[in-house]
Amino acid sequence: MELFPKEETEDRKENEFMQSTGLVVVQDQRVVGLHCSGSELHAGQVAVIRYGPKLAASELYFSRKPCATCLKMLINVGVSRISFWPGDPEISLLVEGHNGTDSNSQEAILDAIASEKLKSNSHPHMGVAVQPLALGLQQFVVETSKECDFMERVSGDSPELDIEDLFFRQRRQNLNTFSGEFLIQNEECHRDVLAKIGLENFCMEPYFCNLRQNMRELVGVLASVAASVPLLTHGFYMKDAQPTASGSPQTRGVSQEIARHCTIQARLLSYRTEDPKVGVGAVIWAEGKSGGCDGTGRLYLVGCGYNAYPVGSHYGQYPQMDTKQQDRQRRKYRYIIHAEQNALTFRSAEILEDENTMLFVTKCPCDECVPLVQGAGIKQIYTTDMASGKDKGDISYLRFDGLRGLQKFIWQKSCLTTCPSEYAGPHLANGCVGKHRREPELELSCSKRPRSAMPKDHSLFVDQW
Numbered sequence: 001m002e003l004f005p006k007e008e009t010e011d012r013k014e015n016e017f018m019q020s021t022g023l024v025v026v027q028d029q030r031v032v033g034l035h036c037s038g039s040e041l042h043a044g045q046v047a048v049i050r051y052g053p054k055l056a057a058s059e060l061y062f063s064r065k066p067c068a069t070c071l072k073m074l075i076n077v078g079v080s081r082i083s084f085w086p087g088d089p090e091i092s093l094l095v096e097g098h099n100g101t102d103s104n105s106q107e108a109i110l111d112a113i114a115s116e117k118l119k120s121n122s123h124p125h126m127g128v129a130v131q132p133l134a135l136g137l138q139q140f141v142v143e144t145s146k147e148c149d150f151m152e153r154v155s156g157d158s159p160e161l162d163i164e165d166l167f168f169r170q171r172r173q174n175l176n177t178f179s180g181e182f183l184i185q186n187e188e189c190h191r192d193v194l195a196k197i198g199l200e201n202f203c204m205e206p207y208f209c210n211l212r213q214n215m216r217e218l219v220g221v222l223a224s225v226a227a228s229v230p231l232l233t234h235g236f237y238m239k240d241a242q243p244t245a246s247g248s249p250q251t252r253g254v255s256q257e258i259a260r261h262c263t264i265q266a267r268l269l270s271y272r273t274e275d276p277k278v279g280v281g282a283v284i285w286a287e288g289k290s291g292g293c294d295g296t297g298r299l300y301l302v303g304c305g306y307n308a309y310p311v312g313s314h315y316g317q318y319p320q321m322d323t324k325q326q327d328r329q330r331r332k333y334r335y336i337i338h339a340e341q342n343a344l345t346f347r348s349a350e351i352l353e354d355e356n357t358m359l360f361v362t363k364c365p366c367d368e369c370v371p372l373v374q375g376a377g378i379k380q381i382y383t384t385d386m387a388s389g390k391d392k393g394d395i396s397y398l399r400f401d402g403l404r405g406l407q408k409f410i411w412q413k414s415c416l417t418t419c420p421s422e423y424a425g426p427h428l429a430n431g432c433v434g435k436h437r438r439e440p441e442l443e444l445s446c447s448k449r450p451r452s453a454m455p456k457d458h459s460l461f462v463d464q465w
């Protein structure tokens with residue numbers, strides 16, 4: 001979420017010390033909100049404004065240690081857990097200070113001291129360390145990312161491309177970018193930051209080395225998933241312009257960068273699947289009427305999900321086989337809840353008739369899901385149609401092509417009719433437009449995986465304090 005594409009406004013306050021921060025809000029083990037800092041408000045402040053007292057007992061996962069201004073309000077409202085990656089905090093301890101001060105600016109140090117005091121006098125658990133990835137997951141993500149539907153489509157459309165080379169070049173580029181954002185390259189600087197934010201105990205070996213290695217692995221996963229939706233020759237373009245069910249005019253699509261970012265979120269999510277073979281992820285975002293204080297602008301999360309057996313079921317309780325199993329009773333299809341079904345079922349916001357609600361899903365909706373998506377009032381779908389037209393008996397994808405009443409933005413080579421970014425104003429790069437605009441980079445998405453490759457309880461962080 002820290003890298004959510006945003007438009008830089010003219011009046012954006014230039015504060016060299018403030019770093020954009022991403023936030024995931026979890027309640028009852030479910031993701032209810034995805035946020036990032038905006039031009040005026042920090043991610044923690046956005047959460048307080050958005051949820052108010054409902055934040056009590058929530059678990060918050062920050063991409064950096066939040067500043068004292070956010071922490072005091074979050075402690076005050078009674079969140080149950082605050083977790084963060086212990087790199088350079090929200091008020092940077094590394095950025096060269098403005099007004100002639102040095103990098104150890106008084107402001108940042110005072111903030112670090114205040115955060116420490118707030119932490120030691122507070123009730124919420126505060127977690128810092130990133131857990132190691134499951135054995136083999138890194139390689140699994142590389143393999144499944146380079147063969148996912150999005151890459152397959154690129155390869156099919158451009159047979160002259162060396163798809164493996166493309167993937168690894170994009171991955172390397174992502175590794176550089178993400179490492180620069182999240183890891184502090186210089187180990188001594190990192191130790192210095194940890195000492196200043198009250199985590200001296202992590203400066204000792206083997207904790208320090210493990211901490212950095214775990215983050216490096218996580219960055220590797222992000223880099224692979226991001227490389228699997230390469231915005232070089234392909235993008236999300238409308239398949240066939242259809243009048244909406246209500247007869248209302250076509251809604252505008254989001255920019256290619258946002259579409260890709262949300263697709264990457266869905267691909268990441270798909271690695272949590274319980275399907276023995278195919279992971280599918282879905283995220284639903286809506287475009288609110290008024291400009292939000294969030295770094296996501298008017299967009300807000302409605303829900304997210306991945307394909308899994310019914311909540312509360314145990315491993316092996318239901319059939320796991322696919323169509324190759326002759327005995328149909330032993331096939332998985334009648335038991336697995338699809339990604340879209342979970343995203344709709346456990347949504348944290350209502351789907352409003354007069355708002356543009358968008359589904360980003362890593363596989364095109366099957367015949368079971370098409371009427372659900374339509375009935376729920378989704379206005380736009382961003383997906384790949386690689387499975388469209390297939391009928392495998394227990395699961396089929398015959399109805400997607402005929403799905404009317406909403407706009408379908410399909411991952412494809414060229415803009416056949418309407419390109420989302422044509423509508424979306426200035427071109428948005430990963431980060432912002434204008435002078436700080438970065439080169440378009442690749443981001444993420446996913447597929448087949450072993451069960452339980454990812455931790456199930458959102459705990460990328462473990463308790464430390």
Ligand SMILES: Nc1ccn([C@@H]2O[C@H](COP(=O)(O)OP(=O)(O)OP(=O)(O)O)[C@@H](O)[C@H]2O)c(=O)n1
Nearest residue numbers: 275278280307322323336338339363364365366
């Ligand atoms: N939009 C979609 C499409 C599929 N699925 C999930 O994907 C799995 C089935 O995927 P599919 O590839 O169609 O079938 P398999 O037989 O598993 O694999 P294969 O591609 O080899 O046929 C099911 O768990 C189903 O829940 C989903 O959640 N959402």
